[in-house]
Amino acid sequence: MWPSRNRTATVTCLACGDEVSRSTAREYDKYGDRWDREDKTFEHLCKDCYTDLCRQPRDELEDLLVELEAGERGQKSFLSGYISAVEDRYGTVEEES
Incomplete structure (x- = not known):
């Protein structure tokens, strides 16, 4: 080529x-x-x-970022909303011990 x-x-x-x-x-x-x-x-x-780079599936991620106005809000506000939205949609993620 x-x-x-x-x-x-x-x-x-x-x-x-x-x-x-x-x-x-x-x-x-x-x-x-x-x-x-x-x-x-x-x-x-x-x-x-x-x-x-995280190798986890990212289905629906870009739509979620747009919905949460990523880049248009302060970092603290965005992260708080992101964590809340992810937990509402997918449940909490528990760390393996």
């Missing part, structure tokens, strides 16, 4: 904002289907942020 001519040498990690080499970055597709590349643009994560 030939490399794309319009690719930049560096990309910005969507989690931490660091600029990293494209060759060391990990592609991220918020829809979870990175193999279907037709008409797509990808965001990227640096290796450290990719390693820290």
Whole structure:
């Protein structure tokens, strides 16, 4: 496969904002289907942020974030509402001992 001519040498990690080499970055597709590349643009994560990425299912997450006005409220207010909404919908999460 030939490399794309319009690719930049560096990309910005969507989690931490660091600029990293494209060759060391990990592609991220918020829809979870990175193999279907037709008409797509990808965001990227640096290796450290990719390693820290939660691998839990995220069905309904984006809709919940929009509903709770993520990014439009203060962090404390948002997190309080998020925890409450998640517990209402899915129950409490108990840590394993």
